[in-house]
Amino acid sequence: MTTNRLAKLRKQFDHAEVDAILISHPSNRFYLSNFTGSAGYLLITQKDALLATDSRYFEQVKQQSPHFILFEMKGRTEEWLPQLIGPQGIHRLGFESPNITYSFYKEMSTILEKTLPELKLIPLENIVEKLRSVKEPGELANIQRAAEIGDKAFEAVTKKLKAGTTELQLAWELEKYMREHGSQSMPFEVIVGAGPNSALPHHGPAEYPIAAGVPIVIDMGARFNGYSSDLTRTICIGKPDDTFIKIYDVVRRAQEAAIEGIHAGMNGVQADGLARNIINSTGYADMFGHGLGHGVGLSVHDFAPRLSYLAPPEPIEDGMVFSIEPGIYLPGWGGVRIEDLAMMENGKVKLLSHARKWHER
Amino acid sequence: MTTNRLAKLRKQFDHAEVDAILISHPSNRFYLSNFTGSAGYLLITQKDALLATDSRYFEQVKQQSPHFILFEMKGRTEEWLPQLIGPQGIHRLGFESPNITYSFYKEMSTILEKTLPELKLIPLENIVEKLRSVKEPGELANIQRAAEIGDKAFEAVTKKLKAGTTELQLAWELEKYMREHGSQSMPFEVIVGAGPNSALPHHGPAEYPIAAGVPIVIDMGARFNGYSSDLTRTICIGKPDDTFIKIYDVVRRAQEAAIEGIHAGMNGVQADGLARNIINSTGYADMFGHGLGHGVGLSVHDFAPRLSYLAPPEPIEDGMVFSIEPGIYLPGWGGVRIEDLAMMENGKVKLLSHARKWHER
Numbered sequence: 001m002t003t004n005r006l007a008k009l010r011k012q013f014d015h016a017e018v019d020a021i022l023i024s025h026p027s028n029r030f031y032l033s034n035f036t037g038s039a040g041y042l043l044i045t046q047k048d049a050l051l052a053t054d055s056r057y058f059e060q061v062k063q064q065s066p067h068f069i070l071f072e073m074k075g076r077t078e079e080w081l082p083q084l085i086g087p088q089g090i091h092r093l094g095f096e097s098p099n100i101t102y103s104f105y106k107e108m109s110t111i112l113e114k115t116l117p118e119l120k121l122i123p124l125e126n127i128v129e130k131l132r133s134v135k136e137p138g139e140l141a142n143i144q145r146a147a148e149i150g151d152k153a154f155e156a157v158t159k160k161l162k163a164g165t166t167e168l169q170l171a172w173e174l175e176k177y178m179r180e181h182g183s184q185s186m187p188f189e190v191i192v193g194a195g196p197n198s199a200l201p202h203h204g205p206a207e208y209p210i211a212a213g214v215p216i217v218i219d220m221g222a223r224f225n226g227y228s229s230d231l232t233r234t235i236c237i238g239k240p241d242d243t244f245i246k247i248y249d250v251v252r253r254a255q256e257a258a259i260e261g262i263h264a265g266m267n268g269v270q271a272d273g274l275a276r277n278i279i280n281s282t283g284y285a286d287m288f289g290h291g292l293g294h295g296v297g298l299s300v301h302d303f304a305p306r307l308s309y310l311a312p313p314e315p316i317e318d319g320m321v322f323s324i325e326p327g328i329y330l331p332g333w334g335g336v337r338i339e340d341l342a343m344m345e346n347g348k349v350k351l352l353s354h355a356r357k358w359h360e361r
Numbered sequence: 362m363t364t365n366r367l368a369k370l371r372k373q374f375d376h377a378e379v380d381a382i383l384i385s386h387p388s389n390r391f392y393l394s395n396f397t398g399s400a401g402y403l404l405i406t407q408k409d410a411l412l413a414t415d416s417r418y419f420e421q422v423k424q425q426s427p428h429f430i431l432f433e434m435k436g437r438t439e440e441w442l443p444q445l446i447g448p449q450g451i452h453r454l455g456f457e458s459p460n461i462t463y464s465f466y467k468e469m470s471t472i473l474e475k476t477l478p479e480l481k482l483i484p485l486e487n488i489v490e491k492l493r494s495v496k497e498p499g500e501l502a503n504i505q506r507a508a509e510i511g512d513k514a515f516e517a518v519t520k521k522l523k524a525g526t527t528e529l530q531l532a533w534e535l536e537k538y539m540r541e542h543g544s545q546s547m548p549f550e551v552i553v554g555a556g557p558n559s560a561l562p563h564h565g566p567a568e569y570p571i572a573a574g575v576p577i578v579i580d581m582g583a584r585f586n587g588y589s590s591d592l593t594r595t596i597c598i599g600k601p602d603d604t605f606i607k608i609y610d611v612v613r614r615a616q617e618a619a620i621e622g623i624h625a626g627m628n629g630v631q632a633d634g635l636a637r638n639i640i641n642s643t644g645y646a647d648m649f650g651h652g653l654g655h656g657v658g659l660s661v662h663d664f665a666p667r668l669s670y671l672a673p674p675e676p677i678e679d680g681m682v683f684s685i686e687p688g689i690y691l692p693g694w695g696g697v698r699i700e701d702l703a704m705m706e707n708g709k710v711k712l713l714s715h716a717r718k719w720h721e722r
Contacts, residue, residue, distance in 0.1 A: 037563060054651075055651065056561070056562040056563045056650065056651060057561070058692075059560055059561050060564070097462070097463045098462050098463075098464040099462065100463050101458070101459050101460065101461065101463070102462070102463050102466040103458040103484065103486065105466075106484070123463060123464065172541075179533060180533075185547070186546070200418070200420050200421050202417045202418065204397055289415070290415075310436070310437060331419075
């Protein structure tokens with residue numbers, strides 16, 4: 001499987017004008033090699049695939065990445081880097097410009113200028129992330145499984161929810177359920193925001209008791225075989241106030257318009273606009289401060305697609321997985337966000353998450 | 362508290378030859394501002410302290426960082442960056458060179474060259490990380506509390522451990538105990554390696570049943586008020602083989618020599634040598650492939666001190682917190698690592714972790 005991915009990456013070499021690529025991002029490293037260690041680099045040439053890491057992981061590489069040549073990183077960067085790069089006869093080495101620190105870039109370029117003066121370093125943007133945006137069937141199955149774990153946890157835990165439970169307790173019950181029903185560690189910490197806290201889209205749950213009648217925003221994801229899901233529901237214990245009913249209805253309609261309207265070939269700005277137009281037309285324009293959605297995969301915020309008024313005009317394609325999550329936030333009162341995980345299939349949106357929504361209760 | 366830290370940072374401006382610093386690293390951002398959001402920058406001038414973030418966090422900033430001026434990041438980088446930097450009258454702007462990606466550096470420098478041609482960007486290395494290395498009393502109390510949670514979890518869970526439990530089950534029981542006894546989410550995923558897996562110092566726990574008689578390496582940390590602990594024990598169910606007894610004894614002696622011998626003013630290479638000499642003299646020189654220890658604080662791998670043959674010759678000072686963790690790893694058989702969390706107090710090592718060791722049972 002990763003062999004196919006290497007072949008696809010090598011096909012990009014000509015266009016990127018490189019004859020090798022150094023991979024530094026953990027998820028990209030895993031995507032291309034299956035290696036789950038926390039440190040290391042891949043060096044991919046047209047002919048070879050090397051995995052450079054330190055002694056903590058030598059054995060692990062042999063088990064997880066038998067199709068890679070293990071390069072043993074020992075000592076300081078100036079000792080191992082020229083030994084890794086030098087023998088490959090590389091002229092133009094691509095590197096992952098958004099996934100490398102400025103200081104490592106300076107260190108690397110200083111060392112390579114001295115030891116391999118003919119070599120050119122070529123910054124590349126998101127070359128592996130773009131490959132990752134269209135999911136293979138095995139990846140889709142993992143994401144689907146992660147979404148199912150999230151759906152079940154939401155159902156099981158929220159149906160027992162009582163006023164007085166703190167945000168932290170609810171977040172932990174959701175996490176514990178997911179972890180004990182097949183999820184790996186969380187792709188992001190469960191968000192629970194109640195009452196005014198729900199106006200903070202990324203509120204860290206606190207020792208704050210959840211009252212009846214207020215909006216409760218729950219944003220959660222599971223992880224299966226490395227792949228994430230992402231789900232948000234806004235609920236209420238007992239009877240909500242009029243503001244909730246009014247805002248919830250706008251967000252629900254915005255989300256439904258996006259789910260029905262997004263189709264293959266549409267770009268991220270257009271997709272975002274389907275939901276945003278509805279929110280804007282109801283006078284809440286300034287209260288929807290984030291984009292409509294983001295790619296989901298090995299990372300809960302995959303690079304592509306991006307559904308936002310700030311997104312590049314790239315088309316959403318079949319096999320892409322993304323969130324659809326409009327929200328309205330009123331400082332002091334609270335917020336409503338509804339998020340589903342979706343994939344593009346046969347040109348249309350197919351939902352991967354199915355947890356019941358407040359209005360379906 | 363964070364006001365003192367800002368004052369200490371500003372005292373570095375002259376030496377660093379800057380009149381302002383842009384902070385991008387999440388832990389440094391939190392250390393200086395108390396802001397826990399996942400995105401944003403601090404801009405610290407001699408006079409002002411600004412926190413730039415996006416609309417998800419505007420409300421949160423007002424709550425967590427009232428002593429900072431909120432700058433609302435809106436739109437693309439080229440829209441908000443000159444508005445953030447421009448009005449401050451900065452001539453030399455320091456940035457965190459190890460905490461900024463090469464591509465953000467290029468974007469930032471391109472934008473600022475156009476809009477503020479007089480401004481110079483100055484790469485700085487670990488300026489906040491160095492401040493963070495000597496802990497304040499409140500920080501020490503948080504770390505001590507995290508260490509206690511880890512100690513208790515280790516005792517409570519391992520005393521019930523039976524052969525046949527999988528590595529994953531044991532790791533989850535340890536995590537669950539910590540989370541339900543005061544720990545925030547894990548600073549790193551609990552490591553459990555049994556038998557041959559214990560030869561992989563950073564083994565991700567697997568569906569692998571733990572047998573009697575083999576080494577079991579458990580490496581775990583709790584997190585309290587943002588501060589981490591770090592603890593490793595190597596244990597055995599039932600009677601171990603001769604290799605275990607022999608290697609365990611070497612690692613134990615190496616660790617004890619370091620705990621007794623490390624004193625304030627000693628550097629990280631010397632500290633590492635105290636343990637490494639013992640391991641080398643028993644013929645296992647190549648089997649201790651990592652350093653003796655690392656700083657611990659807001660990050661489980663704090664920048665300083667670093668106890669390693671590769672460390673810069675910086676002295677270990679009173680108030681620093683670090684791990685002491687020698688190990689020997691024999692591929693195919695397994696490994697032994699013993700790690701305690703320590704602080705430097707009155708010139709000597711004081712242990713912060715107290716979980717019982719295998720030889721004390």
